[in-house]
Amino acid sequence: MRFTVFTGAAVAIALTATTGFAQDRAGWPDSFTVGTASQGGTYFAYGSGWANLVADELGISGGGEVTGGPMQNMALVHTGDAAFGMTTMGPAAESIQGTNPIAPGLQMTNACAMFPMYQTPFSITALSSSGIASVKDIPEGARIGFGPAGSTSDTYFPRMIEALGVKFERRNGGWSDLGGQLQDGLLDVIAFAAGVPVPAVSQLEVQTKVNIIEFTEEEQGKILETFPVSSFEIAADTYTTLEKNARSVSMWNFAIANCDLPEDFVYAAVNVVMSDNERMVNIHRAARSTLLENWDKNEVMKWHPGAAKWFNENGASIAADMIHGS
Template sequence: MNNKLSLMIAAASLSITLTTSAVAADRSDWPESFTVGTASQGGTYFAYGSGWANYIAENLGISGGAEITGGPVQNMALVHTGDLSFGLTTMGPARESLEGKSPLAPGMQMDNVCAMFPMYQTPFSVTVLADSGITSIADIPDGARIGFGPAGSTSDTYFPKMMETLGVNFERRNGSWSDLGGQLQDGLIDVVAFAAGIPIPAVSQLEVQSEINIIEFNQDELAQITESYPVAPFTIPASTYKTLEADSQAVSMWNFAMANCDMPEDMVYEMTRLTMENNDKMVSIHKAARTTIPENYVKNNVLPWHPGAARWFNENGFTIEASQIK
């Protein structure tokens, strides 16, 4: 019995030694730090991305942070080239970039970008000051000055086209969400067309300082938009903003976190694991992360999966076929 016990202890010690060595070896190709591309301050990408980067850095024991960028389109380019290791993107701009249709680099197929995990849906919603008298899309006057967010952002890419489809004539303005919120309050613009996860920090700030209207799409407008663009109907719950007295009808597009496909497999595996297994922590970073759950992995029908992320999903009962992995 003593001999058997000694053998078992020796075997266990050897196993621990080998495991420890494997972990050390697995980290040998990890960078000392990482940066995630987000978007402008005042938007959900920046709040979500900077909180996520800090959370991952703390748990993996490496340095990490967020970088302010122009949003999903620019993030695709920066991650593809390796200027950034990680980024946040929306499925519409991701598809265009993958197909070589990015406005930032026409003809360049950005195919070195891999999906990591689902984030949340980006609703497209319209905000105005209450004293503007605008209560519907049809009320927006000809020549209205509309802020569409940072140039090249998801909102700037799709919302102007949507407005044109709905017959709205406007002057196009760009800027960070925080800046556009200030311009709306100061009367420098008439409308802000937001595309960001809810609650949008800039809208929450606006309704504290001013009386606002959050404009929804009617059924005919919804039908036109969903038929013409890669979006789906989305309901903004009344509880999202104190301004809303009832649920508000919008449209939305899914967001995913992405990695440069050359990032170490074990590093991406650990980052995916920490995110997918700790939703409470993610929700504490931003309420939009309520949908940052494994089941929503099926919302990615655009990007190939990073091998590290795919390994976590496949180990945990979610099927990602080999043909879907980079």
């Protein structure tokens, strides 16, 4: 097998062709990983997709890494064990405050905002044969799968379900595994917090009849009053099962970068992701929200200087006190 060694000048020329500007790559890593979540979930599909895209465009080895989700990603990026990652606003806030269960007391302030991804809806799915068609139908002691331990779903969904008066047995696992357990009758319900369509739910739809359960107005209102979420509707065309939009709640997701990464490296990576939304949507439909105008959905993390530079050059107005190191 023959390997081609590129000179620094050749790399600079290649980067100019793909990104529109030359880079001297001083201090850039030779490779990078993006902390995602378990296979079968949106984080893994979306994160692996943009990791591969950035790697291809910038000529660096990189890819997605299976992790426990947002809480672990905050820890991995904070320590530099992963260059990039993905998190939701709730786990990000808890991590910065020092209440991340992975490292209680450690304020994870070295994980910086990189770009907005999408909203994570909280959605409930059951087999149609179970007769469970609403939250009130969930029987006492129901076996509910909440995703990987420490994920956004596992952190917040059990609290939400408890607030709605449901008593249940808590189960954890990867999205694909939980979908299989539901189909095999080992679970009664799966409660996922993930970008839609959730691959595991889409796969279930192909194999069996499912009920995608929406919140009532009263249930939604109670959750909005109690948790750091926003109102959301899962569009009817998201799943073949849905005949109309389904009432839900959601939490925003952001890509994150280790704050010590070179400014021009992060700038270049953000440029690859944000400059062509159609290319991102081809990776995952949830990327329809990976848009410049959603920069203001981050009110929790300091921005990486390279990311802030890209957004401010393109019409955002990120304040200096929200930029790391300023």
